[in-house]
Amino acid sequence: MSVPLQRPVANKVLFMATCLCDAFYDDAARASVEVLEHLGIEVIFPENQTCCGQPAFNSGDWKASRKVARHAAEVFGGDLPVIVPSGSCAAMHSHGNRLQFEACPEPAIESLANRTWEILDYLVHGLGISTWKGAFAAPTRIAFHRSCHTRGTRTGEAAHALLSSIRNAEVVAFGQEDQCCGFGGTFSVTFPHISGRMGSLKLDHILAQQPDLLVSADMSCLMHLTGLARTQGRPVQHQHAIQVLRDTLA
């Protein structure tokens, strides 16, 4: 996977909240808007947005997912950067859509692919912010889970740079960091056993480091991991990285 080399940067952006933030994690979407505005960016939220189409795409129903992708491309039309608080949805725009339209590329789909940024990537590599002038009140150990769909992108690096520059923050390493959390959307439904084992293993490695906070650039991974953790009676504090940035703002 790779991201387009030339993506637009502007002080006015289209914000895609993602379906998970729409349904469950409103505060992560709110934090995204607040951080962008704090940086002087004008945020536009197209009301007709829904989902990137990944559930259908990953299930192999490309007829259904192309419909959803076309809808997204229309909703996020124009030439402004599209900012997403999810490495996974960003990868769907930049990579997945290209795959499902490879036989018959469509200009609107191509345009969306070339304008979409995962939000942390945008802060660091779009806006050139390399450190975050924020602080935790007390020393805080952060376990950062690099979500799988950010492989081959610069999101992981961006998140590390920003999080570790926060005063009182320590980003701790844990075992088998590159392994998947086991979510994979519909995968976790149709492979409940394997998915659960993958997630539990991931939790074992993370919790062994006794972090104060589990952080990711994807709420989907966090939903899976913390959903397992709660059922297993070992809950863990968690936030999207963008929430951490907002909450630690001086």
Add this chain to the structure above:
Amino acid sequence: MIDRQPIDTYATRISEEKQTSVITGATASTEKRQSVLFGDFPNTHDLRRLAGQIKDHTLHHLDHYLEQAEAALSRNGVKVHFADTDEDARQAVLSILRDHQVTQLTKSKSMASEEIHLNPFLIDQGIEVLESDLGEFIIQLDGDEPSHIVRPIIHKNRREIARTFQRAGIARDLNDDPEVITRRARAFLREKYMQAQAVITGGNFISCESGRVVLVTNEGNSRFGMAPSKLHIALIGIEKLVPSDRDLGVFLNLLGRSATGQQLTVYTEFISGPKDPTQPSGPEEMHVVLMNNGRTDVLASDGREILRCIRCSACQNVCPVYRQASGHAYRSPYGGPIGAVLSPLLFGDRFPELADLPKASSLCGACNEVCPVDIPIPDLLLRLRDKAKRAHISQPGDLPMAPFATLATSPSLWRTAMTMSKAMNHLPIDVAPFRPIQDWLGQRTLPESHGGDFRKWLKNRSKEQGLRDTPQ
């Protein structure tokens, strides 16, 4: 009825002992492999891409390179046979063996031979076949199937192997010290090498320029097999060609590192035909059977990149699904991500039966990240899922997606659904009539719905602050 996928069901049934062996084996040398692969070169990703390009180039001009390989091999005194199907390949091998009245042979590890079930076929024909790779030897003693490309017995622990040796009469006790086990196998095999009239090997690469057949092993068993034998048959898939000897440097540098974390495997043999009169030992006759067995169909498919594969098993080792399910879950000689793509394509006549394999992935992409020939495995898995859907092949575990697409393309319906999802907070969703939903919720707590809350916040705020929405 929506149910779980076959590979997930398989994973629930394997013993804890087997599961532990697989996960420990696959995880064990991850760091070593990564540090050797990514630490030894200034830019390993460039090298991986180059290797992929060399393979792609060769495959795009396969007709040309096959001719060149045949000419070069013939120049070296090798007899070349082309086998289109699995049956052709078995018959080609058998007829060579018959011509030489072979009744006993040794065989080194070859995935191509696993594909065509060569051993049981030859044994049925009254020929004694002995696997000389330690892992494959143990598989043969057990009547088991290999579950890993490089480490066929990754699913067994040493106690099981000790029991196997005792049962087979190779050992009298149950000593499971790896060194003792290896010594015992060696003593047994060495005698067999001396009796064998022929040796069958696979082949990792063929240089079309020089006709050199390259074989890599860590046990030296193919060399041992070749030294006393008069006849050498190499069974090799047609995708194993590389244009020149120079290309071998690229692939050999990547193969050992990716497979086992070694800079080079212990033995790398360059075989330039049968022995010449000045050599004291070695086969007097060498045959190469170039096997298609579905590869040209793969080449014509939109999963052709999988033919770049050099069988290093890096994708298998790193795959979290393989680690939980074992290679046997994939119902073909190839397990893990490579098998999930290759098997449904290669054994096209079994496509409906194998069409669930590409679904056994969370699409995490770890396989692509370590692949030494940069195969975009997740993309190929997705293309195959699309192919199965278009062919109307459904499996247990498929979820209907049309309702989702309708919802996700109807903004007002979507917004309503979001708001309504808050009502779910008060519903006993864990009694939903879908078994997968129950399974999911049995292990995980769903967060509380905040459906539509972000939109509401935005709207209230824009009233206060005059934040601009796009006109709808």
